Amino acid sequence: MASTATSASTTNDPLEPIPLIEGAQTDESLNSSLLNHVWRLPGKGWWTLFGLALAGLGLLVVGITVTLWKGIGMWGNNIPVGWAFGIINFVWWIGIGHAGTLISAILLLLQQKWRTSINRFAEAMTLFAVICALLFPLIHTGRPWFAAYWLMPYPSVQGIWPQFKSPLVWDVFAVSTYFTISLLFWFLGLIPDLASLRDSSKKPMQKVIYGLFALGWRGSGRHWAEYKWAYLLLAGLSTPLVLSVHTIVSFDFAVSILPGWHTTVFPPYFVAGAVFSGFAMVVTWMVPARQFLGLKHVVTLKHLENMNKVILATGLMVSYGYAMEHFIAWYSGSQYEFAEFFEVRMRGPMAPVYWLMMFCNVVVPNIFWFKKARTNLLIMWVTALLVNVGMWCERFNIIATSLHRDFLPSKWELYAPTWVDWSIYLGTIGLFSTLFLLFLKFVPAVAVTEVKELRHELAHKAHGHAEEAHG
Amino acid sequence: MSHEGGFEPRRFVIGQFAGPEAMLDATRKMRERGHKKLDTHTPYPVHGIEEALGLGRAKIPTIVLCGAITGACLAYALIYFMNVVDFPINVANRPIHSMPANIPIMFELSVLLGGTSSFFGLMALMKLPQPYHPVFEAESFWRASIDGFFLSIEVPKGQSPEAVAAELKSLSDVSIEIVEESER
Numbered sequence: 193m194a195s196t197a198t199s200a201s202t203t204n205d206p207l208e209p210i211p212l213i214e215g216a217q218t219d220e221s222l223n224s225s226l227l228n229h230v231w232r233l234p235g236k237g238w239w240t241l242f243g244l245a246l247a248g249l250g251l252l253v254v255g256i257t258v259t260l261w262k263g264i265g266m267w268g269n270n271i272p273v274g275w276a277f278g279i280i281n282f283v284w285w286i287g288i289g290h291a292g293t294l295i296s297a298i299l300l301l302l303q304q305k306w307r308t309s310i311n312r313f314a315e316a317m318t319l320f321a322v323i324c325a326l327l328f329p330l331i332h333t334g335r336p337w338f339a340a341y342w343l344m345p346y347p348s349v350q351g352i353w354p355q356f357k358s359p360l361v362w363d364v365f366a367v368s369t370y371f372t373i374s375l376l377f378w379f380l381g382l383i384p385d386l387a388s389l390r391d392s393s394k395k396p397m398q399k400v401i402y403g404l405f406a407l408g409w410r411g412s413g414r415h416w417a418e419y420k421w422a423y424l425l426l427a428g429l430s431t432p433l434v435l436s437v438h439t440i441v442s443f444d445f446a447v448s449i450l451p452g453w454h455t456t457v458f459p460p461y462f463v464a465g466a467v468f469s470g471f472a473m474v475v476t477w478m479v480p481a482r483q484f485l486g487l488k489h490v491v492t493l494k495h496l497e498n499m500n501k502v503i504l505a506t507g508l509m510v511s512y513g514y515a516m517e518h519f520i521a522w523y524s525g526s527q528y529e530f531a532e533f534f535e536v537r538m539r540g541p542m543a544p545v546y547w548l549m550m551f552c553n554v555v556v557p558n559i560f561w562f563k564k565a566r567t568n569l570l571i572m573w574v575t576a577l578l579v580n581v582g583m584w585c586e587r588f589n590i591i592a593t594s595l596h597r598d599f600l601p602s603k604w605e606l607y608a609p610t611w612v613d614w615s616i617y618l619g620t621i622g623l624f625s626t627l628f629l630l631f632l633k634f635v636p637a638v639a640v641t642e643v644k645e646l647r648h649e650l651a652h653k654a655h656g657h658a659e660e661a662h663g
Numbered sequence: 664m665s666h667e668g669g670f671e672p673r674r675f676v677i678g679q680f681a682g683p684e685a686m687l688d689a690t691r692k693m694r695e696r697g698h699k700k701l702d703t704h705t706p707y708p709v710h711g712i713e714e715a716l717g718l719g720r721a722k723i724p725t726i727v728l729c730g731a732i733t734g735a736c737l738a739y740a741l742i743y744f745m746n747v748v749d750f751p752i753n754v755a756n757r758p759i760h761s762m763p764a765n766i767p768i769m770f771e772l773s774v775l776l777g778g779t780s781s782f783f784g785l786m787a788l789m790k791l792p793q794p795y796h797p798v799f800e801a802e803s804f805w806r807a808s809i810d811g812f813f814l815s816i817e818v819p820k821g822q823s824p825e826a827v828a829a830e831l832k833s834l835s836d837v838s839i840e841i842v843e844e845s846e847r
Contacts, residue, residue: 219706219810345745353745355752362767369771373778380782384808388706391805407792410799411807413690413703413712415789420708421723422785426778429727433774440767644810645707648683 212306212646214489219644222490226640227392229485234633237484242629248622255615256331264334266612273595273607278332280587281617283441284469285325285624286367287462287583290434291470292318293374296381297430306498308646309490312385312639313481314474315378320627321473322371324620329363331616359443366440373433377426380419383409384641438463445590451532452594455520461513465583468506468553471499472579479573481632490638493567500566503579507557510586514554528599536597537589541606545585545593552582672844674818676827677801678837679811683709686812689835690715693816696830700817704798704807723785730780734773739765800842 213222234242258266269276292314299307333339340346342354343364354361386406393399409415442462445453475496482491521533537546556578559565566572592607609617631637680686686703694701694717701716703709712718742765746752751759786792798804798815807813816831818824824841832839 223706223809345741351750353750355754356742356746356768357754357757357761357764359767362771365768365771365775369775369778372775376778376782380785384706387808391808403794407786408794408796409791409808410796410804411704411706411813412789413705413709413716414718415791416705416708417713417716417718418721418723418785418788421721422727422781425723425727425781429731429774429778429781432770436767436770436774443767641707648707 212309212490212492212494213643213650214492217489217647219647222644222647223388223392223640225486226490226636226638226643227389229487229632230389230634230636231394235484238629238633241625245622245625245629248619249626250619250622251615252619252623255612255619256327258612259331259334259616264332266610268607268609268613270605270607272598272603272605273592275332275595276592276607277609277613277617278328279444280584280591281620282325282328282332283462283587283591284584285321285328285620286370286441287438287466287469288473288580289318289321289325289370289374289470290438290463290466291474292316292321293370293430293434294467294470295474296377297427297434300424300427301431305646305649306495308642309487309492309495309638310474310478310499311642312378312381312635313478313637314470315374315381316628316631316635316637317470317474317477318374319371319378320624320631321470322367322374323627324624326367326371327620327623328616329367359440359447362440363444366437370433370437373426373430377423377430380423380426381639381642382635383407384411385636385639387411388640389636435463438466450594450598451521451526451528452537452590454529455517457513457516457520461510461516464506464509464513465586468503468510468557469580469583471503471506472576472583475499475503475572475576476580477628479569479576481637485632485637487638490643496569496572497563497566500560500572500575503576504557504560507553507560507579511554514550532594532597537593540593540597542589542593542596545588549582549585549589552578553586556582670846671820672846673797674824674844675797675801675842676816676818676824676831677798677804677840677842678814678828678831678835679803679806679839680814680835680837681812683812685835685837686814687711687715689831689837690814692834693814693831698816698827700819702798702815702817704804704811704813704815706808706810709812722788723781726784727777727781730784731773731777734776735769737776738769738772742768797842797844800845801840803838803840 217225267277269278292311295307295314296311296318299311330336330339341348341350341352343361345353356362383406386402387409390399390402390406393402439459439462442458446455446458448454478491478496478499482488518533521529524530537543556575559571559575564571565575596607597604678689680689683705686705687709690701690703690712691714694715703712703716705712743760747760753759798807798813801813803811804813814831814837816827818827828839828841831837
């Protein structure tokens with residue numbers, strides 16, 4: 193196989209595109225460098241993180257056990273704050289998941305080549321984030337085994353069916369569809385890579401296990417012809433799906449009449465916020481992972497910079513959403529809306545969360561106007577972390593802050609989370625990290641097949657350009 | 664070789680090429696010479712493979728369309744039956760049947776059935792999972808998922824694999840293996 197240098201330019205021409213794959217790579221070298229981290233034994237760093245993640249998972253088990261054993265009264269929820277940590281964390285996690293679908297599906301349809309190096313990573317993140325998200329609606333019912341009949345339509349002797357005019361029921365369908373489709377899409381993309389793991393494994397046991405998961409893939413041309421269509425169509429279906437999921441999540445709030453919830457801006461603003469926080473989460477994990485897994489030649493600074501640009505753009509959309517919320521609160525002439533935004537949120541007992549949200553989501557992302565910040569690993573990592581904090585504060589603001597001061601002052605009540613709330617929340621971070629670290633250990637973090645295809649495509653193009661220049 | 668129980672092993676001629684272009688070229692020529700059961704094995708989809716193998720239109724889009732339409736209809740029917748026929752809930756005398764409220768779940772179910780039919784339809788078309796295939800018998804076949812480009816030809820009964828191998832060899836500079844299905 194002839195090796196082809198894809199980093200064609202040696203000059204520093206600003207108009208020359210920065211290479212997506214660095215160095216002279218062949219299919220073989222890509223294969224060994226991208227699969228290397230699967231074969232290598234994990235280092236101290238991985239074990240440390242894995243230990244921490246397992247500790248978090250332990251917290252989750254404790255939190256859920258206490259909730260199921262003693263009941264939902266162990267949470268800080270009260271009336272009027274009937275929805276608190278459970279729904280805040282649900283919305284936060286599901287939003288984080290959306291970046292994965294955006295990267296893998298929407299960027300595929302838009303033929304953005306830089307997606308190839310990060311899509312597997314982001315799709316895995318989607319799956320694990322949705323698993324964490326799904327936990328919350330389940331346990332916030334207190335006794336999930338009694339909740340099934342008004343969530344999922346199943347025939348029973350009770351003769352009761354769900355009320356399909358409720359966005360909460362739409363939500364059940366949206367999120368479970370989202371999980372199923374994300375899983376299928378991720379696994380479909382993984383099959384050829386599992387075959388290369390099977391074929392480059394050294395130990396018989398590994399060969400058997402990866403061989404089972406590869407389903408007997410043999411790279412057949414007849415298979416590829418249908419496979420390409422299946423993959424593209426799953427991407428095409430995922431794209432409107434991801435928009436619908438967060439739109440429906442926002443309907444849970446927007447169709448009610450509570451000041452702070454009852455706004456038409458919610459669907460687009462929730463989707464933008466989801467992408468914003470999701471990309472921040474990808475950057476948070478990608479910056480250390482590319483270092484430790486030896487993926488710097490395929491996840492280049494250009495990839496990180498592009499993600500930071502998306503964070504900036506969606507951050508501005510979120511800022512616009514905030515501006516509109518406040519404007520309409522004033523313009524509508526509703527005293528309740530006005531009080532919610534200009535008194536309760538800005539100066540109420542939970543004002544620090546509001547101002548932290550404003551700082552993290554409106555001020556901080558603007559640092560990405562500067563190329564220096566977009567390409568500095570430390571700055572982007574801290575910024576991404578702050579965006580995650582800010583987006584969590586946003587959901588706290590929307591849910592807990594709006595609920596604790598509604599129409600009648602006699603109903604007002606303060607809200608404070610309990611240790612069980614915190615354990616479950618931190619516990620899902622532990623669950624997410626555990627799953628993610630296992631993923632990084634056992635599955636190629638970069639879609640090897642797609643990177644090889646991209647290399648071939650780029651080499652072909654470079655070859656064509658060279659011929660044009662000579663001719 | 665004697666085979667018990669009337670088992671007749673399928674025989675394949677497998678050629679490994681230096682790159683996708685040579686493989687495509689040889690595939691095209693072998694097909695023009697009348698070979699029917701051709702297949703290529705590559706680590707990633709190679710542009711132009713459908714044309715070289717003479718494949719028709721992909722079937723997946725039709726399957727997905729059927730799945731998606733089924734999903735939408737199923738959702739409407741389910742909601743109508745549950746909320747109008749079997750268990751109507753009167754909320755402040757609002758209409759029991761209201762089309763707009765059905766749209767979100769119609770959409771979700773059409774995506775769900777479209778997506779699952781895309782995946783499982785593909786599995787059915789590819790006849791996967793299928794852990795064993797005779798082409799895996801070739802010594803160098805492990806490269807097919809890494810950096811090798813292969814053309815496999817199933818030799819019809821009564822023809823000699825050596826002749827097919829010689830024919831392929833005459834077309835292109837290629838390393839050839841002849842394999843036989845093993846009896847399990």
